[in-house]
Amino acid sequence: MRLTTALLLPGLLIACAQAPETIAASYVPERPFLSYTCEQLAEEQLRLAGALAQASQRQEQTRCNDIAGVLFLGMPMRTMSGGNMAPTIAHYRGTQEAMLRAGMRKGCGQVPALQAPRV
16 A cells, blocks of 8 residues: 555656746747837736736645645645646746847847846
8 A cells, every 4th residue: 555655646746736937938929029119018028927927826826735635635636626827827938038039129128127037
């Protein structure tokens, strides 16, 4: 019984929600952002940073709940109930990168909000 538990626990922990900082950006094209002014890009970048911070916080909570679920119930409850924010975080990060590329094409390098956004 202990051997079975020792073998299954790591597998169940892998099924838990991913840590927000390990979620890679998905590809988002910069074309929609090329019509933005540098100021609009900066404002959108700030808004997106806030949304990313909230999504990351929810993902971290989901991860903690999953770990507790695995330890006490044997399954990652929160991820199974739809609490996983990984696709949203990947999209937000991809959008940030697309805005950064658009800003670089437009010569917006001096706008502070367009300097290396990462949460």
